[in-house]
Amino acid sequence: MLATIASATVLGVEGRQVSVEVHVASGLPTFTIVGLPDTACREARDRVRAALTSSGVSWPQRRVTVNLAPSGVRKNGAGLDLAVAVGVLVAEGVIATDAVAGTGFVGELGLDGSVRRVPGMVPLVAALAGTSVVVPAGCSTEATLIGRHHVREVANLAELMAALRGDGPWPAPRADDALPLVGDEPDLADVRGHAVGRLALEVAAAGGHHLLMVGPPGAGKTMLARRLPGLLPDLASDEALEATTVHSAAGLSLPPGGLVLRPPLRAPHHGSSAVALVGGGTAFMRPGEISLASQGVLFLDELAEFPRSVLDALRQPLEEGVVRVCRARAAVCYPARFLLVGAMNPCPCGEGGPPGACRCSDATRTRYGRRISGPLLDRFDLRIEVTRAHPSDLLAGTPGEASAAVAERVVAARCRASERGVACNAALSGRRLELAGKLSAEAASMLESGLQSGALSARGLQRVRRVARTLADLAGRDGPLGEEDVCLALQLRAEPARLGAAA
Ligand SMILES: [Zn+2]
Numbered sequence: 001m002l003a004t005i006a007s008a009t010v011l012g013v014e015g016r017q018v019s020v021e022v023h024v025a026s027g028l029p030t031f032t033i034v035g036l037p038d039t040a041c042r043e044a045r046d047r048v049r050a051a052l053t054s055s056g057v058s059w060p061q062r063r064v065t066v067n068l069a070p071s072g073v074r075k076n077g078a079g080l081d082l083a084v085a086v087g088v089l090v091a092e093g094v095i096a097t098d099a100v101a102g103t104g105f106v107g108e109l110g111l112d113g114s115v116r117r118v119p120g121m122v123p124l125v126a127a128l129a130g131t132s133v134v135v136p137a138g139c140s141t142e143a144t145l146i147g148r149h150h151v152r153e154v155a156n157l158a159e160l161m162a163a164l165r166g167d168g169p170w171p172a173p174r175a176d177d178a179l180p181l182v183g184d185e186p187d188l189a190d191v192r193g194h195a196v197g198r199l200a201l202e203v204a205a206a207g208g209h210h211l212l213m214v215g216p217p218g219a220g221k222t223m224l225a226r227r228l229p230g231l232l233p234d235l236a237s238d239e240a241l242e243a244t245t246v247h248s249a250a251g252l253s254l255p256p257g258g259l260v261l262r263p264p265l266r267a268p269h270h271g272s273s274a275v276a277l278v279g280g281g282t283a284f285m286r287p288g289e290i291s292l293a294s295q296g297v298l299f300l301d302e303l304a305e306f307p308r309s310v311l312d313a314l315r316q317p318l319e320e321g322v323v324r325v326c327r328a329r330a331a332v333c334y335p336a337r338f339l340l341v342g343a344m345n346p347c348p349c350g351e352g353g354p355p356g357a358c359r360c361s362d363a364t365r366t367r368y369g370r371r372i373s374g375p376l377l378d379r380f381d382l383r384i385e386v387t388r389a390h391p392s393d394l395l396a397g398t399p400g401e402a403s404a405a406v407a408e409r410v411v412a413a414r415c416r417a418s419e420r421g422v423a424c425n426a427a428l429s430g431r432r433l434e435l436a437g438k439l440s441a442e443a444a445s446m447l448e449s450g451l452q453s454g455a456l457s458a459r460g461l462q463r464v465r466r467v468a469r470t471l472a473d474l475a476g477r478d479g480p481l482g483e484e485d486v487c488l489a490l491q492l493r494a495e496p497a498r499l500g501a502a503a
Helices: 044-054 081-091 121-127 140-144 157-165 195-207 221-225 237-249 274-278 308-312 315-320 362-369 374-379 391-395 403-419 430-436 441-452 458-475 483-491
Strands: 002-011 014-025 030-034 063-069 103-105 132-136 150-154 211-214 297-300 322-326 331-335 339-344 382-385
Touching: 002 081, 002 121, 014 081, 014 121, 030 044, 044 081, 044 157, 063 081, 081 103, 081 157, 121 132, 121 140, 121 237, 132 140, 140 150, 150 157, 195 211, 195 221, 195 339, 195 382, 195 403, 195 458, 211 221, 221 297, 221 339, 237 331, 274 308, 315 322, 315 374, 374 458, 403 458, 430 458, 441 458, 441 483, 458 483
Parallel strands: 002 103, 030 063, 103 132, 132 150, 211 339, 211 382, 297 339
Antiparallel strands: 002 014, 014 063, 322 331
16 A cells, blocks of 8 residues: 655755655565665664554565655655654554645654654754644744644654554654743943954945954954854744754754844854865765854854865855755755954954064065965955953953843834835945945045055955944934044054955
């Protein structure tokens, strides 16, 4: 007899519906799975047989063939186990065909018959066309986010069989016992001094401008970067679902309530491979750090220590907001709209700054700066120097302005940007920039002298205008950009040479 059960697999961050066809026929007892399964998926044979036996079902002494359709899509992981087991039960007549109509099944089986969680519950459920879905215990919060299905969760096969046969009730969903994550983002109020750093964070958050911080170790670059997500507004519902899908596909645990509602912060180590950063991999197309940081902040500490090839892999995503990964069997597209924050030492010894402190030769410093390509360096609208805070600032009793107060100005500035048809000023280009970045006479002459002296490139000019617009928006100023906005924007975009990044 033939049974067809709906399930799904994850490719990249996208779920694909899979029809699990189970055919039981007379013949020598065998158990075959076809339809492009990967290793974990092929091993379903052993898990399903053991799980059914442990649950008191005798294994059919006949020929069992499982086909995973469509055969062109690669099936990853163990999430199809549950559907295969249900298919065998239906094909054997243990469960009626009507009982599983319109229902999808997702979950891995333990040898004892337990049903276990698999990564990617959000994209998996999103791919299912039916009206209801059965998921492992503890997964209903994630599965409910899609909102199209009647979600049921089971802890083991015995519970599932009882419910499908009408012998017992569907188990009640397990309550989420995790505590809500309130106030876990570090606050700017803890930062003493660092006036320029604080301003740069505010401008980065308001305008979506990428930020590069250069300074000696221990100056507070990491401390500042970690406070940037706290200045960004909550994610809109479509952004939240996208971020949640990526986190779910990567197998990361989701916050209580299921949805990723706050902008994420990812800080991969400079030893990370290009695959870890960008995504992909040959067997399991996992989203990379830049996709996990989408809608949030990607913080690359020790930027100059990242291999050049890894940094070059960032350029296309920075340009397009998505990353395309092609492998022999599949091409996938991951979201990658992140705010990039880089931090680096001014030179290999770390000290940089005043002559005497640095022990590096000119040649070493030049080589160090060249590790970051011009095009990548150019992506940073904001380039600032971070120096160690003055002792009197550290000892002062008055705390800095809190993140919540800064975040209010950020929201107001982003509102002004949205009236121009962009999410933030970093996206202003062409005619929109011409309109929004009109210059007063004084501001124009200031930029003109910068261009004539070669201190400012044509591309740099556009970037300075965008940052100046953000500064004016934060101050609540409409109309043409004034001298003060342009002057401050120029200061926030220090020339690489001054930062020791390129001599
Ligand atoms: Zn040095």
